[in-house]
Amino acid sequence: MSTSMTPPEQATPRVAEVGTIRLGDRRRGAADTEADDVTRYAPEWLQLREPADAAARAAELLDPLRIRLANMPQRRSNGLVIHDLGCGTGSMGRWLAPRLDGPQHWVLNDRDPYLLHFAAVGSPRTAADGSRVTVETQRGDVSRLTADALKGASLVTASALLDVLTADQIEALAKACAGAGCPALLTLSVVGRVELTPADPLDTEIAEAFNAHQRRDDLLGPDAVTTACDAFARHGATVRVHPSAWRLGPDESALMAEWLRGWVGAAVEERPELAPRAGAYLRGRLAACEAGELKVVVHHSDLLALARPTGGAA
Template sequence: MTKPTATRQGTARVPAQPGPREADGAPPGERPTLRQRDTGAEAADASDASDASDAAGASGASGATRYAPEWLELREGADAAARAPELLDPLRIRLANLPGRSGGLVIHDLGCGTGSMGRWLAPRLDGPQHWVLHDRDPYLLHFAAVSSARSAADGSRVTVETRRGDIARLTPDALTGASLVTASALLDVLTRAEVDTLAAACAGAGCPALLTLTVAGRVDLSPADPLDAEITEAFNAHQRRTGLLGPDAATVACEVFAAHGATVRVQPSPWRLGPDDAELTARWLRGWVGAAVEQRPDLAPRADKYLAARLAACGAGELRVTVHHSDLLALARPTGGTS
């Protein structure tokens, strides 16, 4: 396996120590706590505009589309800047009062990709942490493990293990012993039934869930263009194909988690892209417009001109884009306690 980039933001990273082995002797990465989901590229990788196109670079043995690590790296800074810090204090309070906290936190990162969620969150939480990284792509799992955070906010140790599998369908034992479930850009590529399965698993484990960067279906571009709204509408329709929640995900997730007894908080977490984000903006534009045209081929002649003009403005430093997302914190009732 090709070794991923060993540095991030100028800081050398030492490969993570191997995680503990399971009782049956199998490495955690081979333990099938998650069932694979047989979906095509459209269902698996439409979590945002670029995921609909740029993430479709390679397919695994099962035919499931893999996210391009280059795209995940490119968006990491924007993701980190967008996530809602307002949700961290209520999360810290809940974690501090969880039963069994004395042994440290066990955090499951669903669809971890290159591990950006752990790099953002682990240094913001106190105490020892053990992260369980879930993804279907073994390369991304390796990348996430070797570039993971090494210490918590108070200097406590952070360890990781990896588990290969698709997070769309949790098996009943997947969250046994979990203190927290996290995910980034996940909810919009799930169906309502899959969100219900996730919410039920969190309720059964009595653990909170921090689910960030769910697309909200709104995009603001400056300067504006008459075609903006039509592209947005077509893209949103593309996201809802094959029964996925797309831009309805945050609303549905709030309903579903609340139905399972959780207290739910939502905060906006928009990408705000300007001249310093030209590479990310350009890549996002190509994916966003491409998905819209795939949904509505009749847009192609106008969309081609629109995209060319938008890319030119981006290259000239004249384009600003706000891609709206939502972050959701679901505080399930602790096992044996009350919310």
């Protein structure tokens, strides 16, 4: 996931003690090969990061989104229909639904039925003005999204998704949104920059190795936002981007510790020669985290793509 990292595998236990939370495999957009071949994102990890996600998302993008939604013809008759791609446990809906007025119907889409259950149970029930919010779940793969699948949609949203897609998948997403005349709010994509205070000489090497890990298997990792901006613009959308950094300090020590394990673990998986130095580095960082002496900024970007309306929308 954005900040989507694969934890250290059994092949690299010398890096440090691995947390009990499985942060998840990076192949979120890959096609299913078998019915039971499901990428797992631990609900505990998604729950741990949810407050930081909520604090980071760019509320500045909501006003232009509200203006567009208010002028959509289907909004006036049927309320909003919002497709949440790769919804996980539904944190995007819990953040966004109470910030939008009017009746809403959320289509929660994820490859993992286990996470879909959490998303449905934990979904909000009322909008900002007290209107009703309803949900349905849909198991699916973002790589197969089409304009037909988005017919009647008011909005496509996703959180921590773009950076685990390929260029072809982002192109397909932009094309589908353009074909449906549907805006997209795509939040919390990593951009490849991390700041740790106090600094350490190994910070840069770990960050570079992690970024390389994010780009494995043709995934875009920190290049995703730029690629998405280009793709949506080619399809006629007006695109806005706003920073949405995690800012972690002593109050977020549990999240920081799990993030550190995953960040360093992915870096060592990419560059095993880092392991001897990375082990001591991670132990020191975790000790500073536990002592309340470490701060971390993980930079993300949020993207709002306002597709050209179809069907006579204003």
